[in-house]
Amino acid sequence: MPRPTRTAPPPKGPAPVASAPTASPLPAGAPFTWRSESDEPSPARLHAVDDRLSADTALKRVRRGEFLLYSGDFHNAKQLLGALGRRLERASNARSPLEAFRAERRARQLEHETLSRIVVSLDRDYRLALARAPDVALACRQVWGEPATEFTVVPLKQLLGMLGAAEWRRKGLAVPGLTGLIHPHYGVYLPTRTDYVELLLSLPTLKGPRVFDVGTGTGVLSFLLLQRGAASVHATDCDSRAVACSRENAEQLGLRKSFQVTEADLFPPGKADLVVCNPPWIPEPPKNRVDRAVFDEDSQFLKRFLEGLSDALTPGGEGLLILSDLAVLLGLRPQGWLQEQITRCGLTVKWSKSTAARHAKAKDTSDPLHMARSRETTTLYCLTRAAT
Template sequence: MDRPRKPADAQKGPTPAAATFTFPPDAAFTWHSESDEPAPTRLSPVDDRLRADTALQRVRRGDFLRYTGDFHNAKQLLGALGRRLERPWQARSPLEAFRAERRARQLEHATLSRIVVALDRSYRLELARAPDVSEACRQVWGEPTTDFTVVPLKQLLGMLGAAEWRRKGLAVPGLKGLLHPHYGVYLPTRTDYVELLAAVPDVKGKRVFDVGTGTGVLSFLLLQRGAASAQATDCDSRAVACARENAERLGLAQRFQVAEADLFPEGKADLVVCNPPWIPEPPKNRVDRAVFDEDSQFLRRFLEGLPAALNPEGEGLLILSDLAVLLGLRPPGWLDEQFARCGLTVAWRKSTPARHAKAKDKADPLHAARSREVTTLYGLVPGTR
């Protein structure tokens, strides 16, 4: 039976100090959830005595459990709950495997997000032996507006990990300097698509649009190769702030602009680059939007609007994985049909096989598809130039 336990050194001495503030049962609080789940109407306090089996029963009934014990035991409880959840069954096709894996991930999120923690007005965590989470919280939420904040523990742990990436920075192949990603913005640890930009033959002096910029990494690579300017857009305010900060850090702010927008900036460009979400399924939460594009709506609208966004000799640069085809979410030939529908011709293309960790992990439920995944950079021009 999995049960959070005190570490050996704690067992020899007194119980670790309790939290240094009290969260009243009827206190008003700010609720933060990436899935936009409504704030819980009732929080049930629990501590280190709670067994994982009991916790699972209670969250399945719909309870929100506010952990008040030891920080490390709280993390152990999350792990124990995760091990008790049903894993994807043996699927007969890649599509069945994908559906089963998505259901499993949704179940995991719905279950683990009901283990919550409270923070005070200084973003101090109500747990013994808790780390300082205040900086990570301010980076994501800004200054607190109420005396207490409640957040799923799993989300808070993700924010702590993201804050460490942001502090240390990330080396990206071809980029001079480090990239500092923000929480909730797609992290380019999978660099296949980034490295494809080296295939673009001549970018010197070009005006660039970057649609769905994320961290801004594609703009920065093109600017460092000699592009004259880059105007970027993203529909997520966190991505806009992230790209703007990284442009400053890399000394590119004078040639880089970014705005929160749905698709294209105003005007026309010589190069329009886009790495859209590649899975045509509904996103389940805000973070999902970087990967999931319901019914390929974003991709369709990008292709439809691309000709009007290009200068007479301009070119679109579309970077897209074929994983959706391998999973059976798109039919073969679908993308070529969309190019033709939008009056676009593929002037050239460059492809690379997937090299990310999941493509090599035979234990991954989607390994059969991911091991064959190919990402392609398409050079697109209007008409039959």
């Protein structure tokens, strides 16, 4: 499953600034490639705007459905996005965690739809024709490959996310217990939460098991297990970006010979002594490609993982399931649901270990979901076949 980039500031350091742009803005009527992570259809029409556009006017126009093609100053364009975001209403006074969750999702979707209508054009070399614009070509090639048409149009908000991800990829990310750095790719889950990593580190040193890692993302769990004694890991992910990311990380960490990754929905072929999975934990429909690492509609991924786990294990093998209880705290899943599913699938919990959430949102009292997130725990379940 894909692991999207989480909301986090990029490592410190100025982005490289290109020389005065020489690319021409998108000519009226010129064909272009549309790039959107939400699979939104290509805009039928683009309306040219520049630094004279006020945030109030921009908000009125995007609410009418217009896509505004920005030309002018890059930093002014970023300020416009910030001003638009501050003008969007946020629901308050929710009477329950579930009501707060629903309101927050609606607000996030509205914010995405609004800000994504401020777009910019890139030329055949992925140059951004705005004054004081950074060099975005590398970030674009990392995500899209070589340009296929003369012009590319992309929401500015998305392009900014790609620039931040490119910086994370360049600098790398230290993960507790891992020797070496993880280099996340854009659209792959950024392993900045350490609770699930620390749970895995609580395991005793492994003695050469063959491992499956289902939904590997950056590959971080695979690499931790390999460095702790696993003989080999066969990882899977349904997103091609995650497959490329984990393969590249294995190479950089010197683990290529013992790590294999396949683009697949769930299990690889064969059987393993140990199967690890950190699945999406919110049983709601994803709204875009990068949502799929967190949102699992009707818990379908989790259910199918549990249903197929027994067949993926060698005799005496174990499954390690890492799952947050946030869905229960939000009222999206009833208490006891997970145990019912484990029993239904012919499995039993051999042991479990939990830890309280320590990520930033758990401590942020201004977060609309703080009442639930402050009580969130993540649990590592060791699952085996139930005795017959």
